Amino acid sequence: MKIKEAVNRIESTSKSIFAWEHEGYIHISWNTFTILVVPYEAKTMFDCHFVNPKLELPADVKARISGIIGKLLRTPIRERFPEKKYRLRWIDSNDGRDDEFIGPETYLGRSEDNGVLYWTTFQKFGAEIFTESELNQLKKDNPRLAPAIDAMKEEVKDDDND
Structure with missing residues:
Protein backbone atom coordinates (compact mmCIF):
# COMPACT_ATOMS: atom_id res chain seq x y z
CA MET A 1 0.00 0.00 0.00
CA LYS A 2 1.33 3.41 -0.93
CA ILE A 3 1.48 6.19 1.66
CA LYS A 4 -1.08 8.41 -0.10
CA GLU A 5 -3.46 5.45 -0.36
CA ALA A 6 -3.09 4.77 3.39
CA VAL A 7 -3.81 8.42 4.22
CA ASN A 8 -6.91 8.45 2.01
CA ARG A 9 -8.22 5.18 3.44
CA ILE A 10 -7.63 6.32 7.03
CA GLU A 11 -9.51 9.55 6.35
CA SER A 12 -12.44 7.60 4.90
CA THR A 13 -12.94 5.57 8.11
CA SER A 14 -14.85 8.32 9.92
CA LYS A 15 -15.87 11.96 9.55
CA SER A 16 -13.99 12.68 12.78
CA ILE A 17 -10.70 11.14 11.61
CA PHE A 18 -8.15 13.29 9.81
CA ALA A 19 -4.86 12.10 8.35
CA TRP A 20 -2.09 13.98 6.63
CA GLU A 21 1.52 13.59 5.57
CA HIS A 22 4.22 15.81 7.02
CA GLU A 23 8.01 15.48 7.01
CA GLY A 24 8.25 11.71 6.77
CA TYR A 25 5.24 10.88 8.96
CA ILE A 26 1.55 10.14 8.64
CA HIS A 27 -0.32 12.06 11.34
CA ILE A 28 -3.74 10.80 12.43
CA SER A 29 -6.14 12.81 14.56
CA TRP A 30 -9.56 12.22 16.08
CA ASN A 31 -11.76 15.28 16.71
CA THR A 32 -8.71 17.60 16.42
CA PHE A 33 -6.56 15.56 18.87
CA THR A 34 -3.54 13.85 17.34
CA ILE A 35 -3.69 10.21 18.33
CA LEU A 36 -1.06 8.48 16.24
CA VAL A 37 2.04 9.33 14.21
CA VAL A 38 3.31 6.67 11.79
CA PRO A 39 6.80 7.09 10.30
CA TYR A 40 6.92 6.43 6.54
CA GLU A 41 9.57 3.80 7.17
CA ALA A 42 7.92 2.09 10.15
CA LYS A 43 8.28 -1.68 10.18
CA THR A 44 6.07 -2.58 13.16
CA MET A 45 3.50 -0.93 15.41
CA PHE A 46 6.36 -0.39 17.90
CA ASP A 47 7.75 2.20 15.48
CA CYS A 48 4.50 4.21 15.66
CA HIS A 49 4.03 6.98 18.21
CA PHE A 50 0.78 6.94 20.21
CA VAL A 51 0.28 10.60 21.12
CA ASN A 52 -2.97 10.41 23.13
CA PRO A 53 -3.25 6.80 24.29
CA LYS A 54 -6.01 7.62 26.79
CA LEU A 55 -8.31 8.96 24.09
CA GLU A 56 -11.02 6.36 23.43
CA LEU A 57 -11.91 5.74 19.81
CA PRO A 58 -15.02 3.81 18.78
CA ALA A 59 -14.11 0.12 18.42
CA ASP A 60 -15.07 -0.05 14.74
CA VAL A 61 -12.95 3.00 13.83
CA LYS A 62 -10.03 1.66 15.84
CA ALA A 63 -10.27 -1.71 14.06
CA ARG A 64 -10.42 -0.12 10.59
CA ILE A 65 -7.46 2.17 11.25
CA SER A 66 -5.51 -0.71 12.74
CA GLY A 67 -6.19 -2.81 9.63
CA ILE A 68 -5.07 -0.03 7.28
CA ILE A 69 -1.88 0.63 9.25
CA GLY A 70 -1.21 -3.12 9.43
CA LYS A 71 -1.47 -3.37 5.65
CA LEU A 72 0.87 -0.37 5.24
CA LEU A 73 3.40 -1.96 7.62
CA ARG A 74 3.30 -5.24 5.68
CA THR A 75 4.13 -3.35 2.47
CA PRO A 76 7.88 -3.28 1.80
CA ILE A 77 9.21 0.22 2.49
CA ARG A 78 10.38 0.78 -1.13
CA GLU A 79 6.89 0.01 -2.44
CA ARG A 80 5.18 2.57 -0.18
CA PHE A 81 6.44 5.48 -2.22
CA PRO A 82 5.12 6.28 -5.69
CA GLU A 83 7.59 5.71 -8.49
CA LYS A 84 9.01 8.95 -9.82
Missing part, protein backbone atom coordinates in the same frame (compact mmCIF):
# COMPACT_ATOMS: atom_id res chain seq x y z
CA LYS A 85 7.79 9.99 -13.24
CA TYR A 86 9.70 11.83 -15.94
CA ARG A 87 9.36 13.50 -19.30
CA LEU A 88 12.26 13.58 -21.74
CA ARG A 89 13.01 17.26 -22.35
CA TRP A 90 14.03 18.00 -25.92
CA ILE A 91 15.94 20.99 -27.25
CA ASP A 92 13.89 24.18 -27.45
CA SER A 93 14.43 25.87 -30.79
CA ASN A 94 15.14 29.54 -31.31
CA ASP A 95 17.11 29.00 -34.55
CA GLY A 96 20.32 30.22 -32.90
CA ARG A 97 19.02 33.71 -32.20
CA ASP A 98 19.39 34.69 -28.57
CA ASP A 99 17.20 37.78 -28.79
CA GLU A 100 14.06 36.08 -30.05
CA PHE A 101 11.26 34.29 -28.27
CA ILE A 102 11.98 30.65 -27.58
CA GLY A 103 9.06 28.44 -28.55
CA PRO A 104 7.17 26.25 -26.10
CA GLU A 105 8.97 23.49 -24.21
CA THR A 106 9.24 20.31 -26.23
CA TYR A 107 9.53 16.74 -25.00
CA LEU A 108 10.50 13.50 -26.69
CA GLY A 109 7.97 10.68 -26.81
CA ARG A 110 6.71 7.78 -28.86
CA SER A 111 3.82 7.82 -31.28
CA GLU A 112 2.25 5.20 -33.51
CA ASP A 113 1.00 5.40 -37.08
CA ASN A 114 -0.42 2.35 -38.88
CA GLY A 115 1.25 0.01 -36.40
CA VAL A 116 4.65 1.69 -36.75
CA LEU A 117 6.13 3.12 -33.54
CA TYR A 118 8.36 6.18 -33.91
CA TRP A 119 9.87 8.94 -31.78
CA THR A 120 8.65 12.52 -32.10
CA THR A 121 8.33 15.70 -30.04
CA PHE A 122 5.35 16.93 -28.05
CA GLN A 123 4.45 19.97 -26.04
CA LYS A 124 4.43 19.56 -22.27
CA PHE A 125 0.86 18.38 -21.70
CA GLY A 126 0.78 16.03 -24.66
CA ALA A 127 4.14 14.47 -23.88
CA GLU A 128 4.63 10.86 -22.86
CA ILE A 129 5.40 10.31 -19.18
CA PHE A 130 7.88 7.59 -18.24
CA THR A 131 8.44 5.88 -14.89
CA GLU A 132 11.96 5.35 -13.58
CA SER A 133 11.75 1.63 -14.39
CA GLU A 134 10.58 2.36 -17.97
CA LEU A 135 13.54 4.68 -18.51
CA ASN A 136 15.93 2.09 -17.05
CA GLN A 137 14.55 -0.50 -19.48
CA LEU A 138 14.91 1.98 -22.35
CA LYS A 139 18.56 2.56 -21.37
CA LYS A 140 19.15 -1.18 -21.09
CA ASP A 141 17.66 -1.74 -24.57
CA ASN A 142 19.63 1.20 -26.04
CA PRO A 143 22.89 1.55 -24.04
CA ARG A 144 24.34 4.17 -26.43
CA LEU A 145 21.37 6.45 -25.66
CA ALA A 146 21.67 6.10 -21.87
CA PRO A 147 23.68 9.35 -21.37
CA ALA A 148 21.20 11.29 -23.53
CA ILE A 149 18.23 9.82 -21.64
CA ASP A 150 19.82 10.82 -18.32
CA ALA A 151 20.48 14.34 -19.65
CA MET A 152 16.88 14.77 -20.90
CA LYS A 153 15.14 13.43 -17.77
CA GLU A 154 12.87 16.04 -16.19
CA GLU A 155 10.83 15.00 -13.16
CA VAL A 156 7.05 15.38 -13.37
CA LYS A 157 5.57 16.86 -10.22
CA ASP A 158 2.16 15.73 -8.91
CA ASP A 159 0.48 19.07 -9.70
CA ASP A 160 2.20 19.02 -13.10
CA ASN A 161 0.79 15.62 -14.12
CA ASP A 162 -2.32 15.24 -16.31
Whole structure:
Protein backbone atom coordinates (compact mmCIF):
# COMPACT_ATOMS: atom_id res chain seq x y z
CA MET A 1 0.00 0.00 0.00
CA LYS A 2 1.33 3.41 -0.93
CA ILE A 3 1.48 6.19 1.66
CA LYS A 4 -1.08 8.41 -0.10
CA GLU A 5 -3.46 5.45 -0.36
CA ALA A 6 -3.09 4.77 3.39
CA VAL A 7 -3.81 8.42 4.22
CA ASN A 8 -6.91 8.45 2.01
CA ARG A 9 -8.22 5.18 3.44
CA ILE A 10 -7.63 6.32 7.03
CA GLU A 11 -9.51 9.55 6.35
CA SER A 12 -12.44 7.60 4.90
CA THR A 13 -12.94 5.57 8.11
CA SER A 14 -14.85 8.32 9.92
CA LYS A 15 -15.87 11.96 9.55
CA SER A 16 -13.99 12.68 12.78
CA ILE A 17 -10.70 11.14 11.61
CA PHE A 18 -8.15 13.29 9.81
CA ALA A 19 -4.86 12.10 8.35
CA TRP A 20 -2.09 13.98 6.63
CA GLU A 21 1.52 13.59 5.57
CA HIS A 22 4.22 15.81 7.02
CA GLU A 23 8.01 15.48 7.01
CA GLY A 24 8.25 11.71 6.77
CA TYR A 25 5.24 10.88 8.96
CA ILE A 26 1.55 10.14 8.64
CA HIS A 27 -0.32 12.06 11.34
CA ILE A 28 -3.74 10.80 12.43
CA SER A 29 -6.14 12.81 14.56
CA TRP A 30 -9.56 12.22 16.08
CA ASN A 31 -11.76 15.28 16.71
CA THR A 32 -8.71 17.60 16.42
CA PHE A 33 -6.56 15.56 18.87
CA THR A 34 -3.54 13.85 17.34
CA ILE A 35 -3.69 10.21 18.33
CA LEU A 36 -1.06 8.48 16.24
CA VAL A 37 2.04 9.33 14.21
CA VAL A 38 3.31 6.67 11.79
CA PRO A 39 6.80 7.09 10.30
CA TYR A 40 6.92 6.43 6.54
CA GLU A 41 9.57 3.80 7.17
CA ALA A 42 7.92 2.09 10.15
CA LYS A 43 8.28 -1.68 10.18
CA THR A 44 6.07 -2.58 13.16
CA MET A 45 3.50 -0.93 15.41
CA PHE A 46 6.36 -0.39 17.90
CA ASP A 47 7.75 2.20 15.48
CA CYS A 48 4.50 4.21 15.66
CA HIS A 49 4.03 6.98 18.21
CA PHE A 50 0.78 6.94 20.21
CA VAL A 51 0.28 10.60 21.12
CA ASN A 52 -2.97 10.41 23.13
CA PRO A 53 -3.25 6.80 24.29
CA LYS A 54 -6.01 7.62 26.79
CA LEU A 55 -8.31 8.96 24.09
CA GLU A 56 -11.02 6.36 23.43
CA LEU A 57 -11.91 5.74 19.81
CA PRO A 58 -15.02 3.81 18.78
CA ALA A 59 -14.11 0.12 18.42
CA ASP A 60 -15.07 -0.05 14.74
CA VAL A 61 -12.95 3.00 13.83
CA LYS A 62 -10.03 1.66 15.84
CA ALA A 63 -10.27 -1.71 14.06
CA ARG A 64 -10.42 -0.12 10.59
CA ILE A 65 -7.46 2.17 11.25
CA SER A 66 -5.51 -0.71 12.74
CA GLY A 67 -6.19 -2.81 9.63
CA ILE A 68 -5.07 -0.03 7.28
CA ILE A 69 -1.88 0.63 9.25
CA GLY A 70 -1.21 -3.12 9.43
CA LYS A 71 -1.47 -3.37 5.65
CA LEU A 72 0.87 -0.37 5.24
CA LEU A 73 3.40 -1.96 7.62
CA ARG A 74 3.30 -5.24 5.68
CA THR A 75 4.13 -3.35 2.47
CA PRO A 76 7.88 -3.28 1.80
CA ILE A 77 9.21 0.22 2.49
CA ARG A 78 10.38 0.78 -1.13
CA GLU A 79 6.89 0.01 -2.44
CA ARG A 80 5.18 2.57 -0.18
CA PHE A 81 6.44 5.48 -2.22
CA PRO A 82 5.12 6.28 -5.69
CA GLU A 83 7.59 5.71 -8.49
CA LYS A 84 9.01 8.95 -9.82
CA LYS A 85 7.79 9.99 -13.24
CA TYR A 86 9.70 11.83 -15.94
CA ARG A 87 9.36 13.50 -19.30
CA LEU A 88 12.26 13.58 -21.74
CA ARG A 89 13.01 17.26 -22.35
CA TRP A 90 14.03 18.00 -25.92
CA ILE A 91 15.94 20.99 -27.25
CA ASP A 92 13.89 24.18 -27.45
CA SER A 93 14.43 25.87 -30.79
CA ASN A 94 15.14 29.54 -31.31
CA ASP A 95 17.11 29.00 -34.55
CA GLY A 96 20.32 30.22 -32.90
CA ARG A 97 19.02 33.71 -32.20
CA ASP A 98 19.39 34.69 -28.57
CA ASP A 99 17.20 37.78 -28.79
CA GLU A 100 14.06 36.08 -30.05
CA PHE A 101 11.26 34.29 -28.27
CA ILE A 102 11.98 30.65 -27.58
CA GLY A 103 9.06 28.44 -28.55
CA PRO A 104 7.17 26.25 -26.10
CA GLU A 105 8.97 23.49 -24.21
CA THR A 106 9.24 20.31 -26.23
CA TYR A 107 9.53 16.74 -25.00
CA LEU A 108 10.50 13.50 -26.69
CA GLY A 109 7.97 10.68 -26.81
CA ARG A 110 6.71 7.78 -28.86
CA SER A 111 3.82 7.82 -31.28
CA GLU A 112 2.25 5.20 -33.51
CA ASP A 113 1.00 5.40 -37.08
CA ASN A 114 -0.42 2.35 -38.88
CA GLY A 115 1.25 0.01 -36.40
CA VAL A 116 4.65 1.69 -36.75
CA LEU A 117 6.13 3.12 -33.54
CA TYR A 118 8.36 6.18 -33.91
CA TRP A 119 9.87 8.94 -31.78
CA THR A 120 8.65 12.52 -32.10
CA THR A 121 8.33 15.70 -30.04
CA PHE A 122 5.35 16.93 -28.05
CA GLN A 123 4.45 19.97 -26.04
CA LYS A 124 4.43 19.56 -22.27
CA PHE A 125 0.86 18.38 -21.70
CA GLY A 126 0.78 16.03 -24.66
CA ALA A 127 4.14 14.47 -23.88
CA GLU A 128 4.63 10.86 -22.86
CA ILE A 129 5.40 10.31 -19.18
CA PHE A 130 7.88 7.59 -18.24
CA THR A 131 8.44 5.88 -14.89
CA GLU A 132 11.96 5.35 -13.58
CA SER A 133 11.75 1.63 -14.39
CA GLU A 134 10.58 2.36 -17.97
CA LEU A 135 13.54 4.68 -18.51
CA ASN A 136 15.93 2.09 -17.05
CA GLN A 137 14.55 -0.50 -19.48
CA LEU A 138 14.91 1.98 -22.35
CA LYS A 139 18.56 2.56 -21.37
CA LYS A 140 19.15 -1.18 -21.09
CA ASP A 141 17.66 -1.74 -24.57
CA ASN A 142 19.63 1.20 -26.04
CA PRO A 143 22.89 1.55 -24.04
CA ARG A 144 24.34 4.17 -26.43
CA LEU A 145 21.37 6.45 -25.66
CA ALA A 146 21.67 6.10 -21.87
CA PRO A 147 23.68 9.35 -21.37
CA ALA A 148 21.20 11.29 -23.53
CA ILE A 149 18.23 9.82 -21.64
CA ASP A 150 19.82 10.82 -18.32
CA ALA A 151 20.48 14.34 -19.65
CA MET A 152 16.88 14.77 -20.90
CA LYS A 153 15.14 13.43 -17.77
CA GLU A 154 12.87 16.04 -16.19
CA GLU A 155 10.83 15.00 -13.16
CA VAL A 156 7.05 15.38 -13.37
CA LYS A 157 5.57 16.86 -10.22
CA ASP A 158 2.16 15.73 -8.91
CA ASP A 159 0.48 19.07 -9.70
CA ASP A 160 2.20 19.02 -13.10
CA ASN A 161 0.79 15.62 -14.12
CA ASP A 162 -2.32 15.24 -16.31
